[in-house]
Amino acid sequence: MSTKDDEMLKELALEEYKYGFTTDIEMDIAPKGLSEDTVRLISAKKNEPEWLLEWRLKALRHFMKMDMPAWQNFTLPEIDFQDISYYAAPKAKPKLNSLDEVDPELLSTFEKLGIPLDEQKVLAGVVAVDAVFDSVSVKTTFREKLKEQGVIFCSFGEAVQEHPELVKQYLGSVVPQTDNVYAALNSAVFSDGSFVYIPKGVRCPMELSTYFRINAENTGQFERTLIIADEGAYVSYLEGCTAPMRDENQLHAAVVELIALKDAEIKYSTVQNWYPGDKDGKGGIYNFVTKRGICKGDNSKISWTQVETGSAITWKYPGVILKGDHSVGEFYSVALTRNKQLADTGTKMIHLGKHTRSKIVSKGISAGTSHNSYRGLVKIGPGAEGSRNFTQCDSLLIGDRCGAHTFPYIENRNRTATLEHEATTSKIGEDQLFYLTQRGIDPEKAVGLIVNGYAKEVLNQLPMEFAVEAQKLLAISLEGSVG
């Protein structure tokens, strides 16, 4: 590799994380440590009913019995669960009714992140936002407007108070407390998150969005998202996240559950940009998330789109259980790792219903000394007559010290199913680069163009505003990475 390339790689490594600022705000932080008392404290703070407390305690007891997994393709850092604070909230008035009551410091934080919470300022009201700051939801916009259509979009805490029957019915129905170690932890200590319910036959009039921000030190973020699309409903949901630059690692262990009933469709998009740590791999977020959806009814559809550029370690497999006949599951992913970042991500498509279809498009880009793994499972049950899967996972390597790994598991127990899987590994083509530079485009821009082209299939799935952001994010992250 030439010196010029080395320089460029160095630049790439040093590319600044522009969301790394902290907000100085008075916080209410629970003492460190994990025990039944912690769970009771969180539950009490949120004024939760008895059944939910019991549910949490059950999860905690299970968590305490579990061992850390060892199958993942990276060394799981030792995490001292007693050294984390499980609740951190900005000290504020008990209940917020209007924007004026929100702490101006918080408002400016979200303003800086480019998430205006003032409805007037949002262009024509395209996106309704639930802003989550550390452990609590700060503000959910456009609630009234959504209510007119019967759409419930609120923080998880409010949902527990106002719609306990829905929460009770669906909470843990897709990701049970015992699912895995981090799902158990989340079930025990989750603090807030978003709740969405789209009633029968309603097409949600705007994009719904949650913006997660970790701010406090020595805390973990454990939010829980539950989205229910009733028969014939449609919703598109976006999730974004950032965190300040800190030297110590912070844990983010969320659970997302999606339920699509008959003829319903849920589209879930994530642009994950947690702080990735510095160039030596110091600090950064451990992003250990359990995301799963179930196509419960016939003809339902769930689609996951993710653009993963942040986090020191990304470890998640958004999956779909295709239970209803003719249901559809999709997974589109771009995962970019650089410096010392690690990503072990992919999807699980469990085909149970007849004539179910799934499509997986995964694009991994690794630079520096990072490692990027695709791990996926496509499982066709004996009853999944005529099911169809298409999987494509491509890896792009930039630099000669990074790694790309694919671990696709394909299990077929029905002879009428048709499955295809293909994977390629390559670097940025010299001829492509030559073609572009020869036309007067400088090498940096050319790489950006090529990578964006490479990721296009996935970026196309994102709603407009997010697609623009994601494209910029990829370009910034890859500046100068001529390989």
Added chain:
Amino acid sequence: MITQVTESLYNQLTRAYEEDCAVQAPHPLGELRKLAFERFKQTGFPTVKWEDWKYTNTQPLLNQPYTLAGADQPLHADLALAAIPGLDAYRIVLVDGVFSEALSDSVPVAGLTVLPMEKAADELAFTKHFAEYADKTDNPFVALNTALFKSGVFISLAPNAVLDKPVHIIHVAAAETPLFTQVRNLYVVGRHGEMEIIESLVTEDGAAQYLNNHVSEIVVHEGGKLQHYALQVAGESGNYLNHTEVYQEKHSLYNNYNCSFPGASFVRNNINVRLDASEVESHLYGIALTAGNQFVDNHTIVDHLKPHCESYEWYKNITQDTSTAVFNGKIFVREDAQKTNAFQQNNNMLIGEQSAVYTKPQLEIFADDVKCSHGCTIGQFDPEALFYLRARGISEAQARVLLVHAFAFDVTSRFANDMVRKYVEHLVEEGL
């Protein structure tokens, strides 16, 4: 969890090992065997909790009563079972895992040494290569084999020797009592040597249920070429654990053709190729045509350690009835292995309504200037293709044979030996 009965096989093996030690106290391999047995004791038999044995449950197999040593050698075996029409070869016969000098051809060819494994300990190639490769893996059956093997085939081809005829090794299972045998082979091809080895696995009528644990280590020296065929045409009482470990030097070529046909109830193949020098070429081809309640599992590892190497892998599974096929192909491209060209393809055709396929084509790439791809498909007979053929007056059965032939063609067409190719094509036809 080890069940009571397995425990007894485990104890039986331990006792056999200890008796061996007592008898042949200063055995030249004593130390190697001891270390190997310790390794085996540490892990025990694999369970489905192990990633490499996830779909392959050996417990029912190990829960059977076995004797560990066969009876005295029979003087004849039905070698017609392994006959490949038109093939002229040097024939080596092993009966129940023991090299039979009486049944084998003598090989009076300059440069070629063929010996029973138990008589090869003084050979230079043996001391240099034995247990140097397979024992580095974590397969407990290899450790068990190293500790307990009694016989096998040792082949060494001198530098620059080019063999005129293939060596056909026939593994016959004939014992009327259930037998658990350990067979150990070592094939060394000298610099610029060229040879062809064909192995057939067959079962005589009336043979009791048996479990064969084969371990083969293969070394191809600089510029050497080895064509290696493994043909499983055994009977239902057959169960096989095969481990093939290949080590290649510069400019060498190794081709493995691995075929399984309806017959043996349980087959597990581990084929590992390490490309530890530049400009090495390896090809792995496989066909598994399964029927009845058969279980065939092919695990391969292609490990690119040095730059400018090429590997090519193509496996086809055709499952009928309630049979199960497993494929796990790993390709590693290590940090310094730039300019690697690695290709892997796995195609599966499910014919049996209750049949299942589990596949995991795995790529791990640590170098950027490489070309790697893998593909995997699972499907069934194309109804339109069937209709097309039937519309032209071809019976459904005949049409199916044609389609399976076409499906297998990618692999069968690569067979370097015409006789073997025709034989395999015939077996595909017969197996449907």
